Amino acid sequence: MENTDIHQLETTTELLNTAIERIGQVILGKNDQIRLALTCLLARGHCLIEDQPGVGKTTLAHTMAQVMGLDFHRIQFTSDLLPADVLGVSVFNRELSQFEFHPGPIFSNFILADEINRATPKTQSALLEAMEEHQVTVEGETRELPEPFFVIATQNPTHQIGTYPLPESQLDRFLMRIDLGFPDKDAERKLLEGEDRRTIISKLEAVFEKDQLFETQQLAMMMHVSPAILDYIQAILEFTRHSSAFEFGLSPRGGLALLNAARAYALIDGQKYVLPEHVQRVLPAVVNHRLPVHIDTGSKQLTSAAQHIIESTSIS
Amino acid sequence: MTTNTQKPNRDILISLLIGTHLSALPLYAGMPLPVILLLLALSVWQLLLIKQDRPNPGRIVMLLIVLLSFITVRYSFGHIFGQQPGIALVTLMTVLKLFETRSNRDCYIIIYSAFFIIASNFFHSQSIWLIIYVFFVVASLVSILIALSDRLNTVPLRSRFKLSSRFIIHAIPMMLVLFFLFPRIPGPLWGLPDDAFSSSTGLSEEMSPGSINRLISSSAIAFRVKFEQQVPSHSQLYWRGAVLSDYDGRTWRRHDAPKSAEPNIAYGNDAENSFRYTVTLEPTNLNWLLSLEYPESNDTSNGSLQYNLNREAMLLTKDKINNVTNYSITSRADASNLALFEQESHKNRLLPARMNPRTLTLANQLLQLSAYDAQQYISNVLSYFRDNGFVYTLSPDLLGDDAMDDFIFSSRRGFCEHYASAFTYLMRAAGIPARVVVGYQGGRMNPLDDYMIVRQSDAHAWSEVWVNGVWQRVDPTAVISPERIEFGISGAGLEREQLPLLLVSDSSVLKNLAFIYDSFQNRWNQWVIGYDQKKQYDLLKSLGLENATPSNLILLLVLCLTVTAIIINWLILRKNTIDKDRVQHYYNLLCLKLQRHGIRRNLSEGPVNFENRIYSEQSLSGRTRDELAFIFKAYRSLHYGSRSNSTLENHYIKKIRKLKIRRQT
Numbered sequence: 001m002e003n004t005d006i007h008q009l010e011t012t013t014e015l016l017n018t019a020i021e022r023i024g025q026v027i028l029g030k031n032d033q034i035r036l037a038l039t040c041l042l043a044r045g046h047c048l049i050e051d052q053p054g055v056g057k058t059t060l061a062h063t064m065a066q067v068m069g070l071d072f073h074r075i076q077f078t079s080d081l082l083p084a085d086v087l088g089v090s091v092f093n094r095e096l097s098q099f100e101f102h103p104g105p106i107f108s109n110f111i112l113a114d115e116i117n118r119a120t121p122k123t124q125s126a127l128l129e130a131m132e133e134h135q136v137t138v139e140g141e142t143r144e145l146p147e148p149f150f151v152i153a154t155q156n157p158t159h160q161i162g163t164y165p166l167p168e169s170q171l172d173r174f175l176m177r178i179d180l181g182f183p184d185k186d187a188e189r190k191l192l193e194g195e196d197r198r199t200i201i202s203k204l205e206a207v208f209e210k211d212q213l214f215e216t217q218q219l220a221m222m223m224h225v226s227p228a229i230l231d232y233i234q235a236i237l238e239f240t241r242h243s244s245a246f247e248f249g250l251s252p253r254g255g256l257a258l259l260n261a262a263r264a265y266a267l268i269d270g271q272k273y274v275l276p277e278h279v280q281r282v283l284p285a286v287v288n289h290r291l292p293v294h295i296d297t298g299s300k301q302l303t304s305a306a307q308h309i310i311e312s313t314s315i316s
Numbered sequence: 317m318t319t320n321t322q323k324p325n326r327d328i329l330i331s332l333l334i335g336t337h338l339s340a341l342p343l344y345a346g347m348p349l350p351v352i353l354l355l356l357a358l359s360v361w362q363l364l365l366i367k368q369d370r371p372n373p374g375r376i377v378m379l380l381i382v383l384l385s386f387i388t389v390r391y392s393f394g395h396i397f398g399q400q401p402g403i404a405l406v407t408l409m410t411v412l413k414l415f416e417t418r419s420n421r422d423c424y425i426i427i428y429s430a431f432f433i434i435a436s437n438f439f440h441s442q443s444i445w446l447i448i449y450v451f452f453v454v455a456s457l458v459s460i461l462i463a464l465s466d467r468l469n470t471v472p473l474r475s476r477f478k479l480s481s482r483f484i485i486h487a488i489p490m491m492l493v494l495f496f497l498f499p500r501i502p503g504p505l506w507g508l509p510d511d512a513f514s515s516s517t518g519l520s521e522e523m524s525p526g527s528i529n530r531l532i533s534s535s536a537i538a539f540r541v542k543f544e545q546q547v548p549s550h551s552q553l554y555w556r557g558a559v560l561s562d563y564d565g566r567t568w569r570r571h572d573a574p575k576s577a578e579p580n581i582a583y584g585n586d587a588e589n590s591f592r593y594t595v596t597l598e599p600t601n602l603n604w605l606l607s608l609e610y611p612e613s614n615d616t617s618n619g620s621l622q623y624n625l626n627r628e629a630m631l632l633t634k635d636k637i638n639n640v641t642n643y644s645i646t647s648r649a650d651a652s653n654l655a656l657f658e659q660e661s662h663k664n665r666l667l668p669a670r671m672n673p674r675t676l677t678l679a680n681q682l683l684q685l686s687a688y689d690a691q692q693y694i695s696n697v698l699s700y701f702r703d704n705g706f707v708y709t710l711s712p713d714l715l716g717d718d719a720m721d722d723f724i725f726s727s728r729r730g731f732c733e734h735y736a737s738a739f740t741y742l743m744r745a746a747g748i749p750a751r752v753v754v755g756y757q758g759g760r761m762n763p764l765d766d767y768m769i770v771r772q773s774d775a776h777a778w779s780e781v782w783v784n785g786v787w788q789r790v791d792p793t794a795v796i797s798p799e800r801i802e803f804g805i806s807g808a809g810l811e812r813e814q815l816p817l818l819l820v821s822d823s824s825v826l827k828n829l830a831f832i833y834d835s836f837q838n839r840w841n842q843w844v845i846g847y848d849q850k851k852q853y854d855l856l857k858s859l860g861l862e863n864a865t866p867s868n869l870i871l872l873l874v875l876c877l878t879v880t881a882i883i884i885n886w887l888i889l890r891k892n893t894i895d896k897d898r899v900q901h902y903y904n905l906l907c908l909k910l911q912r913h914g915i916r917r918n919l920s921e922g923p924v925n926f927e928n929r930i931y932s933e934q935s936l937s938g939r940t941r942d943e944l945a946f947i948f949k950a951y952r953s954l955h956y957g958s959r960s961n962s963t964l965e966n967h968y969i970k971k972i973r974k975l976k977i978r979r980q981t
Contacts, residue, residue, distance in 0.1 A: 224958035228900070273956045276922030314919030316900060 006272065012216055013270040016042075019067050019207040020268070026063040026200050027056055029187025033178050035268060036285050037064060037152070041213075042220040042264035045175020045257060046131050046151040048116075048289065055180045057154040059197050061112040068213055069206035070109035070148065075127075077119035079162060083126035087136045101138065106130055109146055109210070113153040117163040127151070128170050148213055168292065175257050176282070177289035216267075223263040224273040228316070232276055233258055235313045236283075245308055246291045258286050276315045283310060324423050324464070329366050331460050332426050333359055333414060338453045339434035340407045342446060348392035351404045354385065358411050365415075372415050381412060403436045423464050427457050442640070442845050444837070455480045486888070489880045497873040499866040500849040518600045521558050523754050523777055524567040525719070529710050529731040532805065534772040537598055538756055539606060540838050541768040544592040548608065550758055551801050552649065554778065554789060555606040555770065557755035559628035563744075565668040566719060568737065568752045573627035573660060580627055580660075580787075581610045584650030594644040596841050597637055605631040606755055608647035609789070627660070628751075640845040653786045656749060664749035664782065667741065672720040675738075679745035690748050690783045697742050698795045701735065704728065708735075708797035732800075735792040736777040749782035753789075758804040765835040773805050899954045899965060902972045906947060913977045923952055937978040947971050 016038065023034045037060065040047040049057045058074070065072035075086060088104035105111065106127070113127055130136045131151050135144050153174070156163060171177070183191060194200075208216070233255060241249025250258075261282040266274040284306035291305040337359065344352055358381070365372065373381075385408040386396070393401040410429040417423060434453050437446055458480035459473075466476075518538060520527060539555075560568035591608060605623060613625040621643050623633045631645075656664075682700065686692035706728045713727040720741050723734055730738070736752050743750030757776035759768040778791040794801045856864045861872070907917045915934060917926050927948040931941065950968040954961065 224956075226956045226958070228897075228955050273953075273958060275924055275952060275956055277924045280922060280925075310920050312920070315922050 008219065009267070009272065010270070012219055013267065015207055015212075016216070016268050017270075022067050022204060022207060023060070023063045026197055026204070027060050028190050029183045030056070030060070030180060033180055034060070034064075035265075036176060036178050036282065039261055039264040039268060039282060040176045040178075040285075041068065041148070041150050042217055042267060043175055043257075043260040044148070044150075044217055044221075045260065046153065046173070048153050048155060048171070048174040048177040049180060050155040050157065050177060050289075051180045053156065055182060057152075057180060058112060058114060059201070060180070061110070061152040061154075063201055063204065064152075065110035065112075066201055066204050067207050068110070069208045069210055070150070070213070072110045072112070073105045073108040074112040074114060075105050076114045077116050077123065079118055079120065081119045081123050083123050084138075086123060086126055087130065087138050090139055099139075101141075101143075103143075106136060107143075107145060109148055109150065111149075111151045113151055115156055116153040117155045117165055119164065121164055121167075124164065124166065124170065127153075128173050132173050148210070148217060168290075171289045172251060172253060174289065175261060176285040178285055220264040220267045221260065223266050223271075225259065225263065226273060229262070229274050229276065229279065230259075232279060232313070232315055233262075236279075236309055239309060239313050240287070240291060240305075243308075243312070246305065248292075250287060250290060254287065254290050258283065261286050280310050324417055324420060326366050326369070328423060328460070328463060329414060329417065330363070331456075331463070332417075332423060332430075333362055333366075333411070335453070335457050335460055336407070336410050336414075336426065336430050336433070338456060339430040339437075342437045342441070342449065343403060343407070343433070346400065346440060347404055350388050350392045351408070354388050355408060355411060358408070358415075362411065362414050372417075378412070378415060381415075382409075385409070385412065399436075399439060403433065403439075406436075407433055420464055424461075427461055427464075430457055444840050444844075451484065455484055458483055486884055489884060490877060493873065493876045493880050495847070496852070496855065497869060497876055499869045499873075500847075500852055518598070518772060519557055519602070519754055519756075519775055521560075521602060522567050522569050523560055523733050523737070523752060525712065525715060525730075525734060525737070528733045528754070528775045528777055529712075531772045531775040532710060532731075536772045537834070537837075538770045538772050538774065539595050539597040540834075540841070541596075541759065541770065542594045542766070543768070544594075546591065547761070547768070548591055548649070550804065551794075552608070553756075553758050554609060554753075554776075554791075555756040555759075556609060556629065556753055557606050558602075558604060558753070559630055559780070560752040560754065561628075561664055563666070563668065563737075563741070563752075565671050565717075568740075571663060572630070573657075575624075575626065577627040577657075579613060579625040579629055580653050580656070581625070581629055582652050582654050583610075583612070583648050584652070589649035590646055591649070592644070592646045594642060596838065596846065597641045597643070599639055599641075600637045603633050603636050605633060605637070605641075605643060605645075607631055607645050608649070610648055610651040612646045612648065640841050642842070642846045642848075655785065656782055661749050661782070664751050665744050665747055667744050672718045672741070674718075674725055675720040675741060676745050678724065679742050682742070683746045690746075690781075693746055693748070694743070694781060694783065694788075694790060697739060698790070698792060701739070701792055702795045706730070706735075706796050708732075708793065708800065732793045733777045735796060736779050739790065739792040740779045740781075743779065743781050751780050753778055753780055757791075757801065760804065762831045762835050762838070764831050765838060767835075767838060769834055897955075899951065899968070902969050903951050903955070906951075906972045906975070909972070909975060910977065915977075923948055923955075935980040937980050940976070940978050943971060943975055947975070 020031065020034050020038060023038075024031055027034060037047055041064070049060070051057060061074075062072060075081075084104070086104050086106050088102050088107065090099040090101050092098070093100045116124060116127070126136075130145060131149075134147070134149055135142055137143070155166065182188075236258070237250050237255045240246055243249075258279065262274050262278040265278045265282050269275075269278060271278070284304060287309065288305050337355075340355075364370075385405065389401045389404050389408070390396045393404070395401060396405075406429060410426055410433065413422060413426050413429070417426070431454070434450055434457075437450065455477060459476040462476045462479055518531070518536075558570055559572075560570055562569040562571035593608075595606065597605060610629050611625060611631060621633065621641060623631045623643070626632050678700075682696045683693055686696045708731070709729045710731060712730045712734060713722075715722040715727065720738060723730060723738055733754075740750045740752050754775070754777045756770050756774040757778070758774045759770040761768050776791075776793070778789060778793065780787045781790050782788075791801060852869075853864050856869075856872075861868070903923075910917070910930070915930055921929070927944065930936070930944065936944070947968060950964055950971075953959075954965055954968060
């Protein structure tokens with residue numbers, strides 16, 4: 001990269017870290033998850049958060065949107081939600097004697113799809129297709145979604161009553177799945193002592209502007225990836241496809257996701273190029289939801305697919 | 317694993333079938349027709365099963381087929397215990413194994429059996445062509461092994477074959493070490509059953525009408541001779557093989573004097589008439605060697621090959637000649653004989669009773685005509701052959717019960733064995749001791765390498781007659797067809813279509829090609845097949861190893877194998893690292909250096925994590941820390957960065973070379 005680019009790189013990294021810090025003021029003790037969520041946004045992917053209710057999924061999404069300067073929309077998924085409720089409908093306007101499109105909540109930059117697995121598969125797939133294509137087709141007309149477009153979907157643990165768990169093929173469309181988990185003791189104490197989260201959010205200043213975020217996304221995708229990193233990623237893909245621990249290996253889309261996530265992570269990390277550590281850092285979030293682990297794999301219980309992959313793939 | 321219990325896929329099954337047939341292909345020449353037919357039938361059936369994706373036949377059907385295979389082998393070979401039926405059975409069973417392949421494990425068994433079959437080809441031939449073929453088949457089998465391990469079929473066929481060829485090339489140095497240093501066992505291969513080499517064509521120990529002229533159509537090499545100084549003239553080249561003294565009216569057989577009898581040879585003093593030469597004999601499956609008249613006994617220069625000169629001046633060996641064998645011999649053309657024992661004289665005058673009355677009468681007439689002089693009688697018999705329309709031919713007539721009468725008075729068409737037989741008969745009928753000798757007559761020099769080639773088509777038979785106190789060689793064929801003796805079989809005016817193409821061809825290109833090929837083959841025999849215990853010891857001696865006992869040899873072998881293995885591994889590793897990536901190569905060196913100080917990189921550990929772990933776990937001196945920090949930073953930017961920077965690279969390499977790891981004191 002040229003010198004000007006290096007300068008740009010440094011300022012971008014600085015901005016990103018400021019953003020992480022600001023979000024961290026609201027979501028306490030979850031810096032890793034915030035970093036990953038931001039990575040996901042920069043890599044132009046979408047994020048799935050699967051956790052208990054009340055651990056701060058919505059707050060995270062809200063804070064992120066605020067800090068990144070994006071307009072935020074929340075869709076609460078329920079079992080009676082229809083695709084039109086998400087995408088929008090055409091309504092006949094008597095005065096103009098024509099149909100008029102009323103865009104649904106999906107036409108915004110930052111969407112929180114709350115409890116996505118409560119909706120019927122039909123509605124789910126409407127959302128997921130929009131996520132994939134960055135466009136929606138309503139009544140024969142294709143409409144572009146605004147850029148940047150980022151979805152954080154949350155999912156309740158699937159064993160709860162009245163849920164339609166997302167099938168594996170749909171899970172593949174999320175770049176990452178992030179587990180939030182309970183805050184640790186210190187963070188919990190701070191949370192209890194502090195102000196109401198909503199007040200803090202409303203007081204937060206945006207770090208990014210819309211155009212700036214778009215540029216940053218492009219910068220992230222231009223991060224240098226050496227052949228050694230590509231070798232490493234290929235070794236990982238090869239391993240998941242040959243290992244008996246997994247029912248099937250990572251898809252090519254999974255490989256691309258890993259590469260892009262590592263690029264974005266390297267940018268946040270302030271590096272000029274991708275390192276194997278970046279791949280390893282994003283690996284759990286990128287692959288754990290894509291790789292169903294065989295239950296009967298030897299005596300050693302696998303803690304997670306990612307851990308197994310990292311330990312079994314050598315870096316050269 | 318789920319895939320391991322699945323039936324192997326169609327391509328693998330078909331390639332296994334092909335692999336098995338490829339490895340057995342050279343053996344088919346020696347297999348009886350029923351076995352080959354059964355093999356083919358089973359293969360076609362198997363192919364149909366594979367193509368139509370039908371299940372394997374049931375247990376009872378398989379049992380019946382196995383039984384059928386055993387019976388076929390038993391009846392087509394006549395016995396079941398022996399090398400050839402054994403190999404036929406292994407081949408059949410390998411093909412049958414395909415019928416019950418359920419897992420990859422079964423495929424491995426088939427491939428290892430195929431390796432066994434391909435190795436068994438060396439029982440029959442050790443020619444360079446077979447070895448090239450074996451290399452090819454082994455490469456194919458290894459590529460099937462690669463396909464078996466390649467569960468997802470990611471390697472295409474071409475690169476599989478390339479890979480397996482590379483494996484074989486890596487194995488070649490090992491092969492050479494084993495070849496040169498593996499202790500050679502003197503004598504034949506241990507424990508091989510008698511039938512192991514029965515398929516060779518060549519002379520036999522008996523002579524009956526037709527036994528030699530069946531050899532004439534073969535251009536196969538019988539032996540090669542390298543003369544040290546002078547080469548005898550063509551008419552002197554009587555290569556004596558077996559001496560046949562016993563006749564039953566149809567077949568001449570050996571009837572040797574007791575082993576204790578001294579050879580009946582009186583050597584002369586004339587050094588002018590001695591020829592020293594080295595014979596490289598192709599396997600004959602007989603226990604005698606060929607030589608010119610008369611060999612000196614017990615040449616000590618022949619290493620492990622032991623032979624005796626018997627009373628009949630045959631060179632008898634302890635074991636049958638089953639491999640290409642080298643021996644050096646001095647023959648003395650001036651040697652004559654001592655005396656004949658009474659028994660010996662009697663034995664060589666015996667004729668079957670009440671047979672061939674007309675021949676006996678003829679002998680009587682000719683004897684009277686010669687005034688009872690033996691020498692005169694011989695020339696009269698020869699004149700009789702010459703003057704009465706006898707024909708030298710490859711297609712003689714069939715002879716009846718009184719074979720001699722038929723031949724001499726009605727057919728008069730014969731090949732050398734007929735004339736040798738008839739002449740000896742007439743001698744014995746006159747009470748003169750006479751015997752038949754079979755061997756080879758002639759030979760052709762290879763101008764390229766200055767050695768003589770004697771082919772099966774040079775097989776010949778002649779007589780030896782005891783006159784004036786010596787065994788006088790008389791060749792009645794020389795009377796019928798003098799050209800045979802002067803110019804060899806191709807000049808004898810025989811039916812050309814029955815002779816080998818190589819001998820009758822007028823094309824000088826073909827002849828030259830044949831000579832080039834043969835001299836190549838000769839060297840192969842000399843240096844590869846003829847590499848025996850003696851040559852091995854000579855080689856080691858020339859390398860300064862005087863005391864080459866088998867145990868020393870094995871020690872040396874293990875040492876050399878280890879060194880070769882290390883060198884090959886080093887070369888492979890070097891090639892994989894240094895050529896591809898200097899930066900990575902030196903990073904690996906750094907890791908090795910650190911490992912010597914107890915700092916070990918996990919293979920899955922990236923450079924950042926590794927560096928941080930070193931600092932947190934080890935208490936290194938400040939300087940070492942700084943150096944390491946520089947090295948790691950340089951490595952990251954060189955290996956993962958976008959720009960190549962040769963100054964930084966050189967600096968990085970220098971730092972790693974000089975790095976000394978010191979701990980905090």
